[in-house]
Amino acid sequence: MRLISGKYGGRVIKTASGPGYRPATSKVRQAIFSMLESRGIDWDGLRVADMFAGSGSLAIESLSRGAEYAIFVEKNGRAATLIGANLKDLGASPKEYKVFKADLFKVLAKAPAKPFDLIFIDPPYGFDLLPKALDAALENGWLSEDGFVLAEVEDKVAPPESEHVNRLELLVNKLYGQTRILLWQK
Numbered sequence: 001m002r003l004i005s006g007k008y009g010g011r012v013i014k015t016a017s018g019p020g021y022r023p024a025t026s027k028v029r030q031a032i033f034s035m036l037e038s039r040g041i042d043w044d045g046l047r048v049a050d051m052f053a054g055s056g057s058l059a060i061e062s063l064s065r066g067a068e069y070a071i072f073v074e075k076n077g078r079a080a081t082l083i084g085a086n087l088k089d090l091g092a093s094p095k096e097y098k099v100f101k102a103d104l105f106k107v108l109a110k111a112p113a114k115p116f117d118l119i120f121i122d123p124p125y126g127f128d129l130l131p132k133a134l135d136a137a138l139e140n141g142w143l144s145e146d147g148f149v150l151a152e153v154e155d156k157v158a159p160p161e162s163e164h165v166n167r168l169e170l171l172v173n174k175l176y177g178q179t180r181i182l183l184w185q186k
Helices: 026-038 057-064 077-090 104-108 130-139
Strands: 047-051 069-073 097-100 116-121 143-154 169-176 179-185
Touching: 026 057, 026 143, 026 169, 026 179, 047 057, 047 130, 057 069, 057 077, 057 116, 077 097, 104 130, 116 130, 130 143
Parallel strands: 047 069, 047 116, 069 097, 116 143
Antiparallel strands: 143 179, 169 179
């Protein structure tokens, strides 16, 4: 998969393959970063969390554009190892990232040392994990004031509603083929 822009723009990262893996297409990634930048995202100093990271392409692209720090949470050991290898191959400083090979819900159960400005949630299709992940992140202080949450889900998924989610403003609910992009801001 080729990175789009920034200091790693044009470089290729390796992605895992197998059941449940569906890295964001170039078209969807371009749309995601365009919608974030059109809403005033300033990458310098940004803290990014990539939940259900898979290939890690969204947070790696964020680092490429100047994000200060990113975490990657991926349960699959092979995929988590591949994220770390890609970051090393790109020359990313270990101070810029941390890769968690862990169940996301165990990670989200504790508040982070410092909240994140942008959270990507890309759960595996067919398990209805977005509401649970979003609620856990919001309840435990993972999102900074004025922070953004971007979810990439299957087209049939409606934006979840809960006490926590209703405190966010839904800015985007758009379909790209079989992928729905939801963008909220706190």
